[in-house]
Amino acid sequence: MKLFPIFADLQGRRVLVVGGGSVAARKVRALQEAGAEVRVGAPDLEPELAGQAADGRIVHVPGRFEASWLDDAWLVVAATDDREVNAAVDAAARERRIFCNVVDDAELSSFQVPAIVDRSPLVLAISSSGVAPVLARRLRERLESLLDHALGPLAELAARHRPRIRAALPDLGQRRRFYDWLLDGPVAGWLRQQQPAQAEAELQQALDRGWPQQPGSVVLVGAGPGDPGLLTLKALRALNEADVILHDRLASADVLALARRDADRISVGKLPGENHDATQARIHALMAEHARVGRRVVRLKGGDAFIFGRGGEELEFLREQGIRYEVVPGITAALACAAYAGIPLTHRDHAQSVRLVTAHCRQDEDTLDWDGLARSHQTLAFYMGVGQLERLAERLVAHGRAPDTPFALVENGSRPEQRVVAGKLADMAALARTHQVHAPALLIVGEVAGLADKLHWFGSTAG
Ligand code: SAH
Numbered sequence: 019m020k021l022f023p024i025f026a027d028l029q030g031r032r033v034l035v036v037g038g039g040s041v042a043a044r045k046v047r048a049l050q051e052a053g054a055e056v057r058v059g060a061p062d063l064e065p066e067l068a069g070q071a072a073d074g075r076i077v078h079v080p081g082r083f084e085a086s087w088l089d090d091a092w093l094v095v096a097a098t099d100d101r102e103v104n105a106a107v108d109a110a111a112r113e114r115r116i117f118c119n120v121v122d123d124a125e126l127s128s129f130q131v132p133a134i135v136d137r138s139p140l141v142l143a144i145s146s147s148g149v150a151p152v153l154a155r156r157l158r159e160r161l162e163s164l165l166d167h168a169l170g171p172l173a174e175l176a177a178r179h180r181p182r183i184r185a186a187l188p189d190l191g192q193r194r195r196f197y198d199w200l201l202d203g204p205v206a207g208w209l210r211q212q213q214p215a216q217a218e219a220e221l222q223q224a225l226d227r228g229w230p231q232q233p234g235s236v237v238l239v240g241a242g243p244g245d246p247g248l249l250t251l252k253a254l255r256a257l258n259e260a261d262v263i264l265h266d267r268l269a270s271a272d273v274l275a276l277a278r279r280d281a282d283r284i285s286v287g288k289l290p291g292e293n294h295d296a297t298q299a300r301i302h303a304l305m306a307e308h309a310r311v312g313r314r315v316v317r318l319k320g321g322d323a324f325i326f327g328r329g330g331e332e333l334e335f336l337r338e339q340g341i342r343y344e345v346v347p348g349i350t351a352a353l354a355c356a357a358y359a360g361i362p363l364t365h366r367d368h369a370q371s372v373r374l375v376t377a378h379c380r381q382d383e384d385t386l387d388w389d390g391l392a393r394s395h396q397t398l399a400f401y402m403g404v405g406q407l408e409r410l411a412e413r414l415v416a417h418g419r420a421p422d423t424p425f426a427l428v429e430n431g432s433r434p435e436q437r438v439v440a441g442k443l444a445d446m447a448a449l450a451r452t453h454q455v456h457a458p459a460l461l462i463v464g465e466v467a468g469l470a471d472k473l474h475w476f477g478s479t480a481g
Contacts, residue, residue, distance in 0.1 A: 020147045021130065028054035032090050036083055036107050037097035038063040041121055045095050046076060048131075059087045060098070085110040093129070096120040124148030133158040137170035139177060163251045164258065168209035171217075175209070176200060179221060186225045199229050202259075202314065204342060207235065211344070234309035236336055238329055240322040240348015244270040245432035248354060252346045257281075261313035264304055266327075268320025268458060270433065277316075298328060302335045309341045320458075322350040326376050326401050350374070352399035355431030355460040359438045360473030368465035369397040377403040377410055377461075392417035397464035404459045408447040414463065415443065424468035429459040436477035440470050 033049050035042050038060030046067065049056050058067055059079040071078040079087055083103050088094060088110055096107040096118060108126045111118035120126040124147075132143035133154045142161060146154040176183070176197070187193045200206065200221070208217035223229075237256040242248035249257075257263070257277040265274060267287030274283060284304060288297045301317070308315045323329030323345065336343045352374055356363045363372045373391065376382055377400045391398055392414050403410055404427070415421050421444035429437045439453045443463065 021145060023132075023143065023145065025141070025143070026052075026093070028052045028092065030055055031092045032057060034059060034079075034087055034091040034094040035097060036060065036087070036094065036103065037099075038067055039097070039099070040064055041099075042095075042097040043067050045097050045121065045131075046070070049095070050075070054093075057087070057091070059083060083107055083110075085113075088114055088116055091116055094118045096126075135161045135165060137165055137167065137173065140169055140173040164255060166206075166210065166252075166255055168206055171209045171214060172200065172206055175205070175214075175217060175221065179225070182225055196224070196229065199224070203229070203235075207342060207344060234312045234314070235342040235344070236305050236309050236315045236317055236332075237344045237346060238317045238323045238332060239319070239346045240327075240350070241265070241269040241273045241318050241320055242349040243321055243351050243354035243358075243432040244268075244272070244430065245354070245358075246270070246272040246276055248349045248432060249273060249276070250346060250348070253348065256316050256344075256346055257318075259314055260316040262308045263316045263318055264301060265318040266320050269318045270320075273318070281316075298331065302332065305332065305336065306339055306341060309336075319348070320351070321354070322348040325350040325352075325374060351401060351431060351458070351460045352462075355428035356399070356462060356466075358432045358436060358476045359426055359428045359462075359470050360475055361426055361462055361466050361470050362473075363397050363399070363462075363466060365466050365469070368469075369395055372397045372399060374399050374401065376401045377406050379406075380409075383409065383413065388413050388417040392419040394420065394423070395465065397462065397466050400461040400463070402457070403461045404450070404455055404457050407450050407461070410461070410463075411443050411446045419443065419463075423463060424465060424470075425461060425463045426467040426470045427455050427459050427461050429455050431458075431460055432476075434477070438470060438474065438477070440467060 028049065031054055033054040033056055035046055035056060035058045038058060042058060043064055043066050046056050046058060057077045057079055061081060063071060063078060067076065070076045083106055094107060094111050094116055096104040098104055104120045104123060104126055108118050108120055112128065117129040118127060119129050119131055124130060130145060130148055132145040135142040135158055144154045144157050183193065183196065187196055205217045205220050208220060239253045239256050241253065254276060260278055260281045262282045262284065263277055264284050264286050286297065286301045286304065288294050305315055305317060317332060319327045319329065321327065333343060364370065373396065375386065375398055400410065421442065423443045424440065425443050425446050426438055426440040427450055439449055439455055441449045
């Protein structure tokens with residue numbers, strides 16, 4: 019190891035920053051976050067630093083660098099664009115045995131500032147010993163997206179209760195299990211839900227009365243339309259922590275590939291023609307079975323769980339069973355298909371509202387408000403509609419929508435094989451037949467669909 023990692027306590031300690039430009043300002047901010055008393059030595063200060071000096075938050079030492087500026091300093095940071103000045107700072111610091119960082123100059127520096135992921139009081143510092151800062155930054159980005167923001171408050175809570183935890187659980191093994199429970203169970207859940215008081219109460223109760231050994235839970239995760247880049251950070255984290263993943267057919271292989279490797283994957287997709295209620299009952303049973311034995315279950319659904327995904331029913335079931343759950347929204351097909359086909363769902367000139375509609379079967383169609391749907395200047399996004407294009411077009415036109423209203427059918431939206439078939443409502447069924455459009459496909463009807471021709475940017479456009 020070339021460098022020895024340390025975390026320095028700078029509370030109330032004087033640190034000198036040499037340089038008055040934007041790089042210096044950035045360093046000053048970081049030092050202030052750690053509570054340092056910062057002096058800035060430079061002929062002139064950039065506006066932010068000048069403001070800080072005027073408010074007395076930093077002390078400005080004007081002029082060119084002098085070794086005496088280092089008096090009483092614990093650390094020094096040289097952030098000028100003049101290598102000679104930086105070298106002089108470094109030399110003076112060495113003489114006084116004060117650690118010196120020269121920004122972006124590993125050779126002159128006697129200490130380096132790592133890339134950090136801040137979940138205070140938990141802080142991760144990453145160093146490449148100055149040889150590959152880009153790599154360190156990349157790693158930081160990865161960790162930043164993996165580590166939940168609730169970790170900070172969780173560490174803080176645990177620190178506050180540490181004496182009580184030690185007293186209540188003198189055995190080390192028992193304490194470990196408690197901390198596992200703290201990280202994986204309801205306390206972390208409450209913090210993720212921004213409920214610190216509940217988290218604290220849960221922890222207190224666990225110390226007083228013991229905690230359940232099986233903190234199983236279900237996270238209902240929206241997997242988006244297929245492009246794994248459209249997953250949320252929370253979805254990625256849930257996939258990383260899952261013991262079991264119950265996934266739909268629509269959850270893409272690329273998304274599943276991001277999940278924890280040793281998680282059990284169970285496909286619970288509904289097939290056309292299958293008894294959907296039986297499948298749904300099986301999904302409920304699987305969720306309960308795995309959560310009850312303490313597993314973290316991810317129920318992964320295409321798009322968003324609450325848009326034609328029966329997510330509501332699954333939550334009602336979990337609530338009845340007293341199983342803890344969280345919901346992570348996903349990008350629903352209408353949003354993704356529109357974006358990836360270059361169709362703004364609303365547009366000041368063309369559409370003032372959007373409706374998400376299911377047109378699965380005749381029964382669905384009969385309950386729809388066709389007069390409302392046929393009005394102009396609104397966008398309709400039909401889910402599960404490929405099988406009924408003929409009837410959909412007929413009904414819309416019969417209720418007054420213009421036969422030349424633009425439509426776009428987006429097949430496999432956001433996936434590499436995406437295709438868009440666009441045209442006028444009157445020709446829709448024929449065009450879809452010609453191009454053999456298959457599920458999953460989303461139908462967008464409305465003036466905005468006409469923009470696809472001009473604004474498309476992704477994949478191929480047929481018709
Ligand atoms: N919960 C999902 C919708 C499930 S219903 C969501 O929020 O997106 C299934 C229907 O969604 C399909 O019949 C199709 O109309 C649409 N759909 C889902 N993924 C799609 C994709 N990648 N491309 C086009 N349509 C898609």
